Amino acid sequence: FFFNRRIRARIGNFPRRKIQTMRALSLAMTGFRRSNAVKISSLSEINSQNAILLTRLPKVFNDRYWLNFSTAAVPFDEKEELMRTAATVSQSLINPNDDGSNKSSIWTPRMTKIVGTIGPSSEQLPVLQQLVDSGLRIMRLNFSHATVEEVELRMKNLKLCKGRHGHKLTTNAVSNLRAVLLDTRGPEIRTGKLHGDTSGKKTITLEKGSIITLHTSPKWREAGSSSTDLFIDFANIAKCLHPGMTVLLDDGAVALTVRTANVQEGSVTCTIDNSGEIRSRAGVNLPGASTDMPAMSEKDREDIKYGLQIGVDYVAASFIQNAAGVREIRSYMREVMMKEMGNDWDMEGSPLPLLISKVESVSALLNFDEILEESDGIMVARGDLGVEIPIHQVTNVQKELVAKCNAVGKPVIVATQMLESMAKNPRPTRAEVADVTNAVLDGADAVMLSGETAKGKYPVECVNMMNDIIKNAEEFATRRPDLSGAAGNPTRIQLMNLNRPGKKNYLVSIAKACVTAAEEQNAAAIIVLTKHGTLGRLISAFRPKMPIIAFCPNDIVGRRLMIFRGVHPVVGLSGVSVHKRPAAAIQDAKKMGFVKAGDDVVMVCAEVRENMDNAVSMRIATVT
Numbered sequence: 001f002f003f004n005r006r007i008r009a010r011i012g013n014f015p016r017r018k019i020q021t022m023r024a025l026s027l028a029m030t031g032f033r034r035s036n037a038v039k040i041s042s043l044s045e046i047n048s049q050n051a052i053l054l055t056r057l058p059k060v061f062n063d064r065y066w067l068n069f070s071t072a073a074v075p076f077d078e079k080e081e082l083m084r085t086a087a088t089v090s091q092s093l094i095n096p097n098d099d100g101s102n103k104s105s106i107w108t109p110r111m112t113k114i115v116g117t118i119g120p121s122s123e124q125l126p127v128l129q130q131l132v133d134s135g136l137r138i139m140r141l142n143f144s145h146a147t148v149e150e151v152e153l154r155m156k157n158l159k160l161c162k163g164r165h166g167h168k169l170t171t172n173a174v175s176n177l178r179a180v181l182l183d184t185r186g187p188e189i190r191t192g193k194l195h196g197d198t199s200g201k202k203t204i205t206l207e208k209g210s211i212i213t214l215h216t217s218p219k220w221r222e223a224g225s226s227s228t229d230l231f232i233d234f235a236n237i238a239k240c241l242h243p244g245m246t247v248l249l250d251d252g253a254v255a256l257t258v259r260t261a262n263v264q265e266g267s268v269t270c271t272i273d274n275s276g277e278i279r280s281r282a283g284v285n286l287p288g289a290s291t292d293m294p295a296m297s298e299k300d301r302e303d304i305k306y307g308l309q310i311g312v313d314y315v316a317a318s319f320i321q322n323a324a325g326v327r328e329i330r331s332y333m334r335e336v337m338m339k340e341m342g343n344d345w346d347m348e349g350s351p352l353p354l355l356i357s358k359v360e361s362v363s364a365l366l367n368f369d370e371i372l373e374e375s376d377g378i379m380v381a382r383g384d385l386g387v388e389i390p391i392h393q394v395t396n397v398q399k400e401l402v403a404k405c406n407a408v409g410k411p412v413i414v415a416t417q418m419l420e421s422m423a424k425n426p427r428p429t430r431a432e433v434a435d436v437t438n439a440v441l442d443g444a445d446a447v448m449l450s451g452e453t454a455k456g457k458y459p460v461e462c463v464n465m466m467n468d469i470i471k472n473a474e475e476f477a478t479r480r481p482d483l484s485g486a487a488g489n490p491t492r493i494q495l496m497n498l499n500r501p502g503k504k505n506y507l508v509s510i511a512k513a514c515v516t517a518a519e520e521q522n523a524a525a526i527i528v529l530t531k532h533g534t535l536g537r538l539i540s541a542f543r544p545k546m547p548i549i550a551f552c553p554n555d556i557v558g559r560r561l562m563i564f565r566g567v568h569p570v571v572g573l574s575g576v577s578v579h580k581r582p583a584a585a586i587q588d589a590k591k592m593g594f595v596k597a598g599d600d601v602v603m604v605c606a607e608v609r610e611n612m613d614n615a616v617s618m619r620i621a622t623v624t
Contacts, residue, residue, distance in 0.1 A: 107164070107593030109547055110470045111566040112439075113137040113446040115181060115413055116463060118154045119145075119454025125157040130460045131453065132161040132178060135467040137562050138314070139178060140448065143303045144185040155180065155310060164592055177569055179314065179559040181356070182307040184300045186318025187293040189284040191249065192231030195224030203277040206254050214247070214256075216266035225280075232284060238263045240289040250282040252387045287388045288362050295325030296332065304329070305336050307353070313559045316356040316379055321363040323370035330355055330374075351532075354560055356413065359401060360384035368401065377563060378405050379448075383416040395438075402442045406486060409541025411563045414439040415448035419465060423456030433469055440473035443486035443543070445565040478545060486543075510616050511538035514604050518544055521620055524599035525549050527585050529573070533557045535604060535616075540564040549589050551581075568594070581605065582619070590623055599623045 115138040122128060139158050141151055163176040194202050204227045206212065213229050216238070220231040238261045241247070247256040247270060256270035295317070296304070304315060317329050333352050354376035357364075361384065364371060372378060380401050386394045398414060405412035418436050419428045439447050449466060453459040474487070481488030518526050526548045530536045536550035548567045552558040558569030570592070576584045582603050589595050600622055607615040 106596055109568055109594075110135060110467060111474055111547065112444060112470045113563060113565070114463060114466050114470070115140050115415070115446050115448040116459075117142055117183075117448070117450045117452075117454040118158075119451075121455050121457070122453050122459040123150065123154045123157065125160055127459060128154075128157045129161045131463050132158075132163055132176065134460055134463040136463050137178060138181050138446065140181045140183055140316075140450075141312070142183050142450075142454065143299075143307075144183070148306070151306075151310070177555060177558045177562065177571065179562040180312045181314040181316055182303065182312040182353070183316040183358075184303055184318050185297065186300060186358075187295070187297045188319065189232060189234040189237070189286070189293075191278065191280070191282045191284060192221050192225045192233065193280045195226050197224070197280045200280060203279050205277050206249075206272045206275060208272055208275045210272045211259075212256065212270055212272055214268040214270065234284070234291070234293070235266060236292055237286070238266050238268050240286060240291050241268050245289060246287050248285040248287065248387055250276075250278050251383075252285065254278060285384065285387045290363055291321070293319070293321070295320065295328045301332065304333060308333060308336050309340065311556075312353050313556075314354045314356050314377075314563065316358055318358050318381075319361060319364075319384075320357040320359070320371055320375075321361060322367040323374045326355060326357055326371060326374040351556070351560070354563070356411075356563075361388050365389070365397065368404065372404060372408065372410065375410070377411040377413070377445075379413040379415055381415055386416075398439070399442050402439075402444055403486065405445075406443045406543070409538065411445040411540075411565070412443075413446045413448050413563070414442070414444045416450060418447055418449060419452050419462050422458050422462045422465065423452050426458050426461055428465060436466060436469045437473045440470055441477060441485045441487045443565075445540075446563055507535055507538055507616070510604065510618065511535065512542055514539055514602055514618055515542040515544040517618065517620065518546055518602040521600050521602065523602045523620070524595045524623075525589060526602045526604065527551070527582075527589055528603075529581055529585060529605035530557070531606070533561045533569075535606075536561050536567050536569070537564055539604070540567050547594060549585070549594055551585050551588075578607075582621070586621060586623055595623045597623050 114135050116122070116131060116136045117140040118128065118131075119142070122131060139154065141154065143151075146154075158178055158180070159176065161176050161178065163178060194204055196202065204225070206227055210227070212227070214232045214237060215229060216232055216235050220229060221233075223229075223231075225231050241258045241261050243258050243260060245258045247258065247268070248254070249256065254276040255273040257273055259269045259271055261268045300318075307315060315329070315333070317326070320326060330352070333355075337350070337352065356377040356379050357371050357375040358379045358381040359365065359368065359371070360381040378401060380398050382394055382398065385397065389397065402412050402414065417432075418439070419432050421429050421432060436447055447466065447470070449462055452462045456462065477484035477487035514526060514528075517523075523546055525546050526539060526544060528536050528539060528548060529551045531553055533550065533552065536548060539548050544566060546566075550558070550561055550567050550569045551573055552561065552569050552571055553574075555571050558571050561567045561569040570588065572588050573581050573584055582605060585603070586595070586601060589601070590597070595601055600620060602618065602620055604616065604618050607617050
């Protein structure tokens with residue numbers, strides 16, 4: 001706030017109650033420009049103001065929160081009440097009336113979406129609402145750790161959060177279109193329980209140069225593992241390994257080199273390459289090995305079935321190795337839906353969740369083209385991938401995978417350790433900022449936060465920071481396309497898997513024409529009326545520089561569109577006659593802040609005309 005005299009106060013010196021008040025005010029003030037600040041000289045004046053626009057003054061500095069404020073004659077004991085009052089006023093400004101009367105109602109959403117893992121640090125409603133307000137678009141549920149009770153709590157709280165719909169379009173029943181991604185644990189290889197480990201916290205030290213034998217016999221499971229003999233829960237490990245290959249324990253903390261493999265006994269003898277400690281049930285990676293592990297474990301089957309019952313929008317399948325695995329999972333989902341709903345299952349009304357294949361192994365890289373063809377989208381899971389391949393190759397592989405996804409118009413998520421340091425610190429490292437920026441410039445549809453938002457100390461700050469980085473990267477791509485890679489110079493994609501002969505072919509042509517017209521006209525937005533979401537996805541594939549506002553008939557179609565770059569789904573226009581929908585859509589887009597009076601927009605919608613099939617119209621309109 002601006003008063004007669006400025007005081008700079010460090011929150012670290014305040015009592016805990018005042019710290020919490022200031023932090024709440026900091027979050028409430030996010031997004032307001034300094035130019036909108038109003039001079040206030042006393043508490044009575046702030047109470048008497050009819051409309052007060054606040055400014056974003058709090059900054060993070062050296063792990064402390066700072067606020068700038070000043071006062072003429074406000075007693076110290078009034079400051080907390082002043083801040084509570086201001087926070088209340090600012091919250092009413094964040095959620096203005098639906099008439100769009102707020103002067104700062106123009107909203108420029110990010111084109112690249114944010115996926116955030118929700119966990120103990122972020123599952124409660126107040127924090128989750130702040131994440132939604134900060135730009136979270138997709139909630140990731142990590143089924144490697146989450147219990148049924150935790151999943152139910154997170155799903156319930158996400159539904160209670162209000163998004164742009166809830167604030168602006170009160171006539172719609174849907175108040176929040178945030179989507180849900182189920183991330184499976186996947187088939188994995190682990191060591192056995194350590195001998196004598198009753199607490200689960202015991203570790204053993206493996207010494208460099210020592211010999212260790214990996215066993216698969218049940219007797220070694222019962223005996224327990226030691227520094228010379230480890231039980232491995234993958235029965236065919238001896239068939240997959242050959243002398244000279246590498247085995248990595250506990251995410252690469254300890255590396256082993258294979259000496260001999262005894263297929264008959266199911267054992268592998270190795271040399272320890274570096275000293276380190278391991279715990280019970282440590283993860284095991286076999287870089288470069290071709291395994292015959294199933295596409296789904298029994299736990300995965302149970303989790304996917306449960307996810308279908310609660311209505312998840314995406315299933316991220318871990319450790320996919322080939323196209324057959326993708327087909328197996330999709331077939332299983334279809335089988336579950338048939339059994340659960342029988343003849344009542346309507347594929348159009350209740351479509352399967354989109355299947356996102358996680359690329360995190362050498363086998364997946366070797367078979368990537370066929371995996372991409374069978375999948376609805378891709379996640380570049382750099383954690384395990386960085387263990388499976390030399391770490392210095394991960395960035396290059398990321399760029400290649402993103403480019404291939406862009407070329408066929410399928411969404412791609414870049415994930416793992418994007419803002420890892422913010423799990424403990426309020427600011428990221430410069431390298432992390434560069435990492436997120438490069439993912440956006442590479443052409444990613446979405447970037448993902450994992451432990452940063454699930455169990456970190458600063459989940460809201462993480463999403464805010466991610467949003468700021470995306471905003472800066474996208475603005476740079478617009479300003480300097482010559483330096484911005486795929487984001488600045490999108491490839492005119494082939495859409496080879498969509499542009500096949502048949503009914504979808506004409507939609508590809510319409511999508512391409514729509515983007516070309518919007519860019520030549522410098523349109524503020526593309527508005528598309530879509531029944532199943534297909535046209536919205538195709539327009540996104542051509543990478544327009546302006547937002548795509550996709551009006552959908554229901555929230556299921558809307559949530560499934562959330563992952564696509566630049567697509568902002570809206571559930572609306574119910575009860576509006578067909579010929580009035582285009583004009584109504586433009587006015588709703590104006591209410592939500594996408595466009596303002598005088599802007600040009602490109603409108604695309606299907607039309608029903610006598611003696612005409614495949615009638616899709618495109619028109620350019622000016623917002624009034």
